[in-house]
Amino acid sequence: MRTNTVCLLSIILTVCLLLGSLPPAQGQTTQARIKIDTDRTIGEIHPHLFGNFAEHLGRMIYGGVYEEGSPLSDKDGYRKDVMDVVKQLNVSILRWPGGNFASGYNWKDGIGPKDQRPVRKDLAWDDLESNRFGTDEFLKYCEMIGAEPYICINAGLGTIDDARHWVEYCNESKNTFWAEQRRKNGREQPYKVKYWALGNEIDGPWQLGHKNAEEYSKFALEAAKAMRSTDPSIKLIASGSSNYGANADWMHWNRTVLNTLRNQADYIAIHSYINNRDNDFEKFMAWSQTIDNYIDVTASQIKEAQNRLQNPRPIYIAYDEWNVWYRAYNAQKLEEVYNFEDALAMGMFFNSFFRRADVVKMANLAQMVNVIAPITTNKQGLFLQTIYFPLVEFTRQKGNQSLDTFVSAPTYKVGNRPPLKYLDVSTSYNAADKTIYVNVLNRSKDKDMTTRIDNQEGQLTNAVGVWELNHPDLKATHTFGDDKKVRPVTRNITATVENNGFNYTFPAHSLTILRLRLK
Ligand code: AHR
Numbered sequence: 001m002r003t004n005t006v007c008l009l010s011i012i013l014t015v016c017l018l019l020g021s022l023p024p025a026q027g028q029t030t031q032a033r034i035k036i037d038t039d040r041t042i043g044e045i046h047p048h049l050f051g052n053f054a055e056h057l058g059r060m061i062y063g064g065v066y067e068e069g070s071p072l073s074d075k076d077g078y079r080k081d082v083m084d085v086v087k088q089l090n091v092s093i094l095r096w097p098g099g100n101f102a103s104g105y106n107w108k109d110g111i112g113p114k115d116q117r118p119v120r121k122d123l124a125w126d127d128l129e130s131n132r133f134g135t136d137e138f139l140k141y142c143e144m145i146g147a148e149p150y151i152c153i154n155a156g157l158g159t160i161d162d163a164r165h166w167v168e169y170c171n172e173s174k175n176t177f178w179a180e181q182r183r184k185n186g187r188e189q190p191y192k193v194k195y196w197a198l199g200n201e202i203d204g205p206w207q208l209g210h211k212n213a214e215e216y217s218k219f220a221l222e223a224a225k226a227m228r229s230t231d232p233s234i235k236l237i238a239s240g241s242s243n244y245g246a247n248a249d250w251m252h253w254n255r256t257v258l259n260t261l262r263n264q265a266d267y268i269a270i271h272s273y274i275n276n277r278d279n280d281f282e283k284f285m286a287w288s289q290t291i292d293n294y295i296d297v298t299a300s301q302i303k304e305a306q307n308r309l310q311n312p313r314p315i316y317i318a319y320d321e322w323n324v325w326y327r328a329y330n331a332q333k334l335e336e337v338y339n340f341e342d343a344l345a346m347g348m349f350f351n352s353f354f355r356r357a358d359v360v361k362m363a364n365l366a367q368m369v370n371v372i373a374p375i376t377t378n379k380q381g382l383f384l385q386t387i388y389f390p391l392v393e394f395t396r397q398k399g400n401q402s403l404d405t406f407v408s409a410p411t412y413k414v415g416n417r418p419p420l421k422y423l424d425v426s427t428s429y430n431a432a433d434k435t436i437y438v439n440v441l442n443r444s445k446d447k448d449m450t451t452r453i454d455n456q457e458g459q460l461t462n463a464v465g466v467w468e469l470n471h472p473d474l475k476a477t478h479t480f481g482d483d484k485k486v487r488p489v490t491r492n493i494t495a496t497v498e499n500n501g502f503n504y505t506f507p508a509h510s511l512t513i514l515r516l517r518l519k
Pocket of ligand 1 (some may be wrong): 055098099101200201243321366367
């Protein structure tokens with residue numbers, strides 16, 4: 001009798017366990033919990049996490065931000081309609097001139113009277129470069145949109161002299177040769193360009209002037225010394241490996257670069273392009289595991305390089321190329337058309353950056369206009385791609401403190417990787433206006449998640465602002481004259497706050513930002 005009861009109980013237990021591990025049926029809600037503590041700060045969400053990237057590639061510069069003679073442009077050739085929507089993106093720092101383009105670019109071709117500038121072959125993208133948009137045009141553009149300029153030197157086919165002369169042209173106040181050239185070209189005051197990348201993806205065999213880790217590190221160290229002697233106030237970004245998973249040597253690359261440059265570099269760069277090639281939404285949304293991993297591993301490598309130093313120079317991560325990119329390559333000039341699920345991926349990247357706000361201090365979406373970009377132009381106007389809207393919204397959290405937040409939620413698995421929570425979460429706190437931001441990506445394709453949100457420090461008010469991006473069709477896209485489909489909705493709700501917490505349901509496949517107020 002007793003044996004039968006034990007048997008029955010164990011069968012019931014097994015069935016329950018099996019049922020528990022099955023995904024809930026469509027439409028069924030599941031409980032999750034987010035516990036916020038404003039004392040548990042990770043680091044400042046640096047304004048430079050909202051950077052962007054403008055490469056001489058396809059229609060990014062010419063026909064994108066710059067189109068001489070267009071009725072939509074100002075007298076200098078800057079597209080005014082593009083500038084308006086770029087300004088709303090709140091781009092804090094703009095990387096230029098590449099990318100792969102940088103490794104074949106001679107900046108001296110792009111200064112002086114425009115009609116005397118040489119047309120050159122762009123070997124990186126198999127194109128022609130008119131050089132009508134050069135250093136002065138770029139730096140003026142940055143001033144117009146209120147972005148910090150970030151210049152990438154040519155560490156491929158270029159020389160150390162080219163690099164230090166570029167710093168001198170931009171930043172020197174004395175009467176030196178290159179400062180005089182700048183003055184002749186109409187700019188008396190130095191531009192004070194603070195951020196300089198020591199090349200782009202030099203580990204990649206596709207890169208002009210590709211080098212191995214030792215060759216690159218030696219070049220970058222000497223370039224750094226010469227550039228810093230020219231202007232000691234500059235910040236330098238070393239090229240990290242651009243090929244994490246694919247390249248067996250990436251650990252060696254980063255270690256060599258960090259060990260060699262640890263007394264010169266202020267950042268090490270990471271690049272990631274993610275894709276949904278398998279057309280599997282939940283797998284696509286699991287890319288955050290990879291992004292988190294890149295950040296964690298690189299952060300550890302930084303620590304390793306600083307290990308035995310008495311007074312190590314702080315080194316941060318510049319995630320200076322990131323985006324979804326897998327449909328439009330060279331033949332399409334990288335003119336990717338983004339859909340709704342790609343817009344959700346923007347939230348995934350920011351959540352990862354915010355969770356490591358202690359070490360990720362710069363991030364640049366690649367890129368800004370036409371080329372894998374949130375803005376697409378033609379000669380008559382432009383449209384806003386689906387990814388534009390979360391990019392704008394996340395910038396509101398710049399300067400906040402990122403918070404280490406407890407999250408429990410049902411999980412799923414991708415291959416052999418560890419289980420992954422359906423809710424991908426980051427939170428931040430603005431102490432000045434006592435506002436907490438809760439950024440939640442529900443990466444379940446079909447399950448809403450009813451979630452208990454608890455607050456530990458300070459009393460929640462019941463006023464909650466909601467920003468939500470959702471659409472029934474994961475593949476919905478925008479085009480000219482039709483860019484209103486995938487738009488965020490905002491509302492203010494009155495939450496039923498009990499014991500300093502409340503319940504909120506995050507819809508399936510959605511990105512939500514809740515704004516909570518403390519008393
Ligand atoms: O952003 C497009 C290209 O991707 C960049 O030129 C290069 O750095 C990366 O491989």
